[in-house]
Amino acid sequence: MSLTLHIGQPGFETFLAKEAGACREKGPGWALSDNASTDLCFSHLSLLEPVEFKAKTGKELACGLAGYFRETSKGVRYDAPWPLCFESAGMEGMTQRRRTVEAEFLEETSHLSRVMRLAEPGRPALGASQGLFVYLPDFDRAFACRQAWAGGQRRMADDAQAPSRSYLKVEEAYLVLGEAPQPGQTVADLGAAPGGWSYSAARRGAKVLAVDNGPLKGGAEGHPDISHCKEDAFKFSPSSAVDWLFCDLLEDPRRTLGLLSHWVKKGWCRMLVANLKFGRNDPLPLLRQALSPREELGSRCSFLKARHLYHDREEITLVGRI
Numbered sequence: 001m002s003l004t005l006h007i008g009q010p011g012f013e014t015f016l017a018k019e020a021g022a023c024r025e026k027g028p029g030w031a032l033s034d035n036a037s038t039d040l041c042f043s044h045l046s047l048l049e050p051v052e053f054k055a056k057t058g059k060e061l062a063c064g065l066a067g068y069f070r071e072t073s074k075g076v077r078y079d080a081p082w083p084l085c086f087e088s089a090g091m092e093g094m095t096q097r098r099r100t101v102e103a104e105f106l107e108e109t110s111h112l113s114r115v116m117r118l119a120e121p122g123r124p125a126l127g128a129s130q131g132l133f134v135y136l137p138d139f140d141r142a143f144a145c146r147q148a149w150a151g152g153q154r155r156m157a158d159d160a161q162a163p164s165r166s167y168l169k170v171e172e173a174y175l176v177l178g179e180a181p182q183p184g185q186t187v188a189d190l191g192a193a194p195g196g197w198s199y200s201a202a203r204r205g206a207k208v209l210a211v212d213n214g215p216l217k218g219g220a221e222g223h224p225d226i227s228h229c230k231e232d233a234f235k236f237s238p239s240s241a242v243d244w245l246f247c248d249l250l251e252d253p254r255r256t257l258g259l260l261s262h263w264v265k266k267g268w269c270r271m272l273v274a275n276l277k278f279g280r281n282d283p284l285p286l287l288r289q290a291l292s293p294r295e296e297l298g299s300r301c302s303f304l305k306a307r308h309l310y311h312d313r314e315e316i317t318l319v320g321r322i
C-alpha cells in the first residue's frame with residue numbers, strides 16, 4: 001500500500017479519484033489514494049507518501065510542517081534550487097489560509113537561510129522532483145511530502161491579440177508535450193475558429209492552415225502565416241503531410257478520435273494536440289480508449305499523453321508524437 005495525494009482541478013475530483021483508484025478520501029480538487037500511480041490525466045500534482053498534520057491554528061500547522069522539514073532535511077545536501085510548493089483545496093477561504101500557513105512556515109524556517117534562499121516557490125516542472133510539497137485540504141489539516149510528480153499543467157499568461165481563451169490551452173499543451181511549433185513548420189488546425197490555436201502557432205513562425213467554416217478573429221484574422229480553409233474537417237485532407245495536427249472540434253469526442261486515428265494512419269502529421277470534449281459524460285472510458293495501445297492512435301504514437309489541463313473545462317487534451 002502506497003499513499004498518494006492527487007491534486008487536480010476543483011469540481012473534477014470524482015474523475016480524479018476514479019482514475020487514481022483505491023480512493024480513501026476526496027475533497028474539492030483532491031483525492032487521497034492507496035495507489036502509487038502517477039502520470040494521470042486528471043492529476044496536476046501527485047504528492048508521494050504524504051504525511052498528515054492536524055492542528056487548530058495556522059501557526060500550529062506551520063510549526064508541524066517546519067519540524068517535518070527540519071527532520072527530513074537531515075543528511076540532505078542543498079546545493080541547487082529546489083521546489084517549495086504550497087497548495088490548497090478549492091474551498092472559500094482556503095487561499096488565505098494557505099498564504100498564512102506558508103508565511104508562518106517561512107518565519108519558522110528563517111534560521112535555515114542558506115537552504116531557504118535556494119527554495120523556488122510554486123509548482124515544480126513536469127515529472128518527478130524532490131523538494132517540499134504541502135497541501136491543505138481543509139483549515140485544520142495539511143499533507144506534506146518530499147517527493148512529487150507533476151503533470152505539466154499550469155496557468156498560462158494571456159495575449160491581448162489572441163482571439164479566444166482556447167489559446168491558453170494549446171500554450172499549456174506544449175508544456176506537456178515538451179515542444180512547440182517552430183519557425184517554418186507546418187500546422188493543420190481543424191476547428192480553428194476564431195483562431196486561438198492558429199494564432200499561437202503563427203506567432204511562433206509556423207505556417208498554418210486553419211480549417212473551419214467560422215470566421216477567424218483578433219490576431220488570427222488576416223495573419224500572413226494563416227490560410228483560412230472553409231471546409232468540413234472530416235472531409236479535409238492536406239496536400240502534403242504537416243508537422244502538426246491541431247484539432248479542437250465541437251464534436252462527439254469519439255468521432256474526433258476517429259479523425260485523429262485517420263490522420264496518423266495516413267501519416268499526415270508528426271505531432272498532435274487535440275481536445276476531446278466529454279461534456280456531461282464520464283470521461284474515463286474515453287480516456288482509456290484514447291490512450292489504448294491496441295487502438296490506432298495509441299499503437300502509432302511513440303509518445304501520447306492525456307491531460308485535464310488547468311485551462312480545460314469538461315474536456316481533456318491529448319498531445320502526441322508519432
Ligand SMILES: C[S@@+](CC[C@H](N)C(=O)[O-])C[C@H]1O[C@@H](n2cnc3c(N)ncnc32)[C@H](O)[C@@H]1O
Nearest residue numbers: 164166191193194195196197232233248249250
Ligand atoms: C472550440 S471551437 C475552436 C476554438 C479554436 N481552437 C480557437 O483556439 O479559437 C470549435 C470549432 O470547431 C468548429 N467545428 C465543429 N465541427 C466542425 C467540422 N466538422 N469542421 C470544421 N470545423 C468544425 C466550430 O465551427 C468551432 O469554430
